[in-house]
Amino acid sequence: MSDPMAEIRASFFIECEELLEALQDGLQAMFDGARDDETVNVVFRAVHSIKGGAGAFGLDELVAFAHRFETVLDEVRAHRLAADGDLLKLFFQCGDMLGDLVRDSRDGLDHDPARAAPVLDRLDALMGTQDDTPDAEEVAFQPMAVSLDLPGLDTDTPPPGDAPAPPVWSIRFSPAASLYAAGNEPLFLFRALRDLGEIEITCQDRDLPTLDSLETEQSFLAWEITLTTSEGEAAIREVFEFVDGLCDLEVTEQVGGADITKLHPPGADAAAANVATAPYPAAPAPGPTTPEVTTPEVTAAELTAAEAPKARPPAPSPPRATVRVDLxxxxxxxxxxxxxxxxxxxxxxxxxxxxxxxxxxxxxxxxxxxxxxxxxxxxxxxxxxQPVKSLFQRMARIVRESSADVGKEVHLRTDGENTEVDKTVIERLADPLTHMIRNAVDHGLENTADRIAAGKPAEGKVTLTAMHRSGRVVIEVADDGGGINRDKVRAIAEMKGLITPDLPLTDSEIDNLLFLPGFSTAEEVSNLSGRGVGMDVVRSSIQALGGRISITSEQGKGTTFSISLPLTLAVLDGMVVRVAGETLVVPLNSILETLALTREEIREFGPETHVVNIRDNFVPLLDLGAELGYRDPLEDYAGGVVLLIAQEDSNPAAVVVDAIEDQRQVVIKGLQDSYGRVPGIAAATILGDGQIALILDPVDLVAQASGRTRPPRPIDAKAG
Amino acid sequence: MALRDQLRTIVVDDMSTSRGLITQALDGFGVRHVESAADGASALQKISSWPVHLVISDMNMPGMTGLQLLHALRSAPQTRGVGFLLITGKADREIIEHGKQLGMNNFLKKPFQPDDLRRAIEAIVGRL
Structure with missing residues (x-):
């Protein structure tokens, strides 16, 4: 980026995100009962800093909103206004609104003023008829000059507005041979310069060779000139106008040759004038044992601060150095x-x-x-x-907004905010998590009346937890609602033809019906979670991240959705298998178990398909080789190796392969760029022997499977 | 010799955006000897090894406020005489009066244009 302002502007918006995060944290701390001044200060400062930066970039709308927010926060800071629950809720709304405004400003979007209006009205109502604090104009202040004793500088710094001492110029003039050849004479130039001001000229003859090697046609001399003039650079250069291109010319305004030595105190500060003539030391001299305190009231902070420069305190822990790197x-x-x-x-x-x-x-x-x-x-x-904190903060807002929409009192508890997850995973989790949170508020939690009737606190609780567990990240969304009404879920699934009546289902199988496409338990589609996305979409987005989602529910106690995700999208634990002479990798997280097929377990099912009896559960048999088009279905699968692939909405599928070779970490190489989307295939990898192996997308493979596990029997063969 | 070539300044602000803006403006005036610090304590530390003529400080910062920094500067003989320009979002009487007592040389209210900053600095140190 070449434009420094654009760069600063970009960094302002990044900084705003940090400030908004601090704001949310502070408000949450206040909401949880913190009333100390520093917490309030942090909140105030975040808004104040956003306002300050926004002002510099002319983001007037943002400034106006932040100003009104800040004004009320200042009242809280000054203990003139008590931050009760209602006020904090308003502050949360303001924080959300502020975040929207920041992002709209960043993206150059127009902000609908009507959105902020009700919040602003409430803020203004709080301020009543109070006058705005007196502004700068009313406060008389006469700037105090300090005189700087700098070498080469007029020691008496003129009062502001007066003409300064004329600047000193360094001119370096090195004529080329062509200058002399064209009939020019440096002496005339120097005379012309002398007319501009005070001049000092030194001839540089160090390049001058000895007489016997002197080439008379060449130029060896250069001059260094110090000129004190108020005429300006243009006037100086004008002198050399006719030798332009015939010499090297440098004109620079002089920087005083030596160090900066003296510094006088503010002229008006008479007490300090005594030390004015003391040289300004390069390193701090040991100071007096007690700092001279000039203010009547000295707070502890001021005292500590006062001692800081002389006592050389232990280095304040510097902010963590960071580098911004392109992704x-x-x-x-x-x-x-x-x-x-x-x-x-x-x-x-x-x-x-x-x-x-x-x-x-x-x-x-x-x-x-x-x-x-x-x-x-x-x-x-x-x-x-990255820590999941930013994601969780977004969810806090979802809870606030959705609970207000459905008129429930909801408290969000978050845990494990500092758990770190791959950036892409965090980004892609936002949508499914939003949906789950809305679901929890809308469907998971009972109405306030029902809660009270059930002897629960009126305020519902949604808990969002992140943790690392055996090399994966687990994120849980739990509510303390009524739990899944399984009779109702079952009835709906039957009504929608998703299951056959009388199908024996365990509780967990009924719970998992929620993940079926087209399932919605809301009697009427509310404007909240019923947005055309069901839990099936949530599940497929989690699966696309290599994750799994599961559900547990207890009647009257609540429901917990648990998402388990890989730490990274770049490496995958896989099982290396062979089928029809090809090597393939199956993601380990999709395999429930592996087993060898016996003839007794295989049952014919329909004209071209088989099922496998696994502990009295019948599971469709799929031939990986046939599904991927490597071979025709075999005559006999007995002795084959079966991978039981997890299908969370229904029974698993038994995928038959020839052999299992290995279990190892593989590096995922995308195919998207070169091949587009290949059905049943997620990506590729390179194995230890240099061989390229495709990585299966088991869910997609099973969904697309033909299920053919019997070779076609030609009609004429039968007839013959 | 121009003052701007010799003037040593430190910009103190917790917001990197503000530090960037002020440093950028100073650069525009040809003031090149500029350091910056994110809070009062690190500013004091920096000044102890790199003496300055002028401190340009934000008022509202975590830890030490701008005026507390000013008080610290005025309390130590080595830094007693430095010029102090307070940048503040709220220029209310209380702050200005307190600043006056502590020997604040000038103040500037946010938001400001580079020219405003230049005038505020020149009122303290003379023409840049």
Whole structure:
């Protein structure tokens, strides 16, 4: 970016996000009971700083809103207004509105003033008829000048507005040979310069060769000129107008040659004038033991502050240094690390094939290399990781807005905000999580009257938790509502033809009916969660991230949705399988179990399909080789290896392969760019032996499966 | 010799946007010896190893306010004489009066244009 203002503007909006986060945190702390001045101050300062920055960029709407918000916050800060629950709720709304305004300003969108109007009216109502604080104009203040004793500078700094001492110019003039050839004479130029002001000229003859090697046609002399003039640079250059191009000319306004030495105190500060002549030391001299205190009231903070410069306190913990890096660069790094992982796997394989003894230098070296690779991989992934806090804060707003919409009292509790997850995962979680939160508020929690009748507190509780668990991130959305009404869910599913009546279902199977496409329990579609997206869409977006979603519910106690996600999207735990001579990778998280097929377990089902009896559950049999078009269905699947693929809405599917080769981490290489979307295939990877293997998208594969597991029987063969 | 070439200034503001804007404006006036700090304590520390002629400080900052920073500066002999320009969003009487007592040289109300900043600085140190 070349325009510094554009850069500052961009950084302002980034800073605003940080301030908005601090604002939310502060308001939440106040809401949770914090009443200390510093918390209120943090909130005030966040709004104040946004206002200040917005003013500099002429974002008037933002300034106007922040100003009115800030004015009320200032009342709270001054203890003239009590921050009760209602007021804090208004502040939350204001914070949301402020965030909207910031983002609209950033994106150059027009903001509908009608949206802010009701909030602003309430803010103004709080201020009543109070006068605005007196402004700067009313406060008489006479600026106080300090005199700076700087070398080369007139010691008596003129009062502001007076003409300053004329500037001093350094001129370096090096004529080329052509200058003399054209008949010019430097002396005339110097005379012309002398007319401009006070002049001092030094001839530089260091390039002058000895007489015997002197070439008379060449130019060896240069001059350095110090000129004190108020005429300005243009006037100086005008002197050299006729030798333009025939010489090297540098004209610079002089920076005093030496260091800055003296500094006088503010002229009006008579008490301090005594020390005025003391040289300004480069390093602090030990100060007096007690600072001279000039104000009658000295707060503790002021005293500490006063001692700071002389006592050389331990360095204040500096803000964490950060560097902003383009995401593309990080992704390139992630890719390169992926290459290393692949490379290292290949190397390991070669070393193993070479049959070197386990204690050989190559093997031990490789061992260290593996460890380093893992560390690098982890560190690189950490760069992309971000705390889920920003996401959770967005959800806090969703809870506030949706509870107001349906007229329920809802408190959101968040836990594990600092849990870090890949940036892309966070971004792609926002929509499904929003939907789940709305669901919890709208469907999960009972009406206030029902809650009271059930002996629960009127205020419903939604808990949003993030945690790391066995190498994955788990995010839970829990409500303390009535739990899933299974009779009702069942009835709806039957009514919609999603299940057959009398189908025996466990509680958990009934709960999972919620994930079926087209399922909605709301008797009438409310304007909240009924937005044409069901839990089926939530589930598929979670699955697209390599995640799983599950549901638990207890009658009268509430419902918990649990999302489990991989830490990163770049590496995947996979099972390497072979089918019809091809090597494929199946994501481990989709495999429930693996088993060898016996003839007894396979049952014919329809003309072309089979089912497998797994512990008295019948599961459709799919031939991976046939589904991907590698081969025709086989005559006999007995002895084949079956992967039981999780299908969270219904029974799992049994996918048959020839053999399982390995279980390992693979680096995901997207196919999207080169092949577009391939049905049943999620991505590709490179295995240790350099072979490219496709990574299955098991959910998609099962959804698209034909289920053919019997070779077509030609009609004439039968007839013949 | 121009004052702007020699003037050493520190900009103190918790908001990097504001520091950027002021530094940018100073750069526009040809004032190049500029340091910055995000709070009063680190400003004092920086000044102890890099003496300045002028402190341009925000009022409302976490930790030390602008006026507390001013008080600290005036309390130590090495920094007693520095010029102090307070940048404030709210120029109410209380702040200005308190600033006056502490020996504030000038103040500037936000938002401001580079020219306003220049005038406010020149009223303290003379023509840049």
């Amino acid at each position: 593309d660069r990080i992704d390139r790094l992630v890719n390169l690390v992926g290459e290393i992982v692949i490379n290292q796997a290949m190397l390991t394989q070669s070393v193993e094939e070479a049959g070197l003894p386990p204690n050989s230098a190559v093997r031990t070296g490789l061992e260290e290399f593996l460890q380093l690779t893992r560390d690098i991989q982890e560190s690189v992934m950490m760069i992309r990781a």
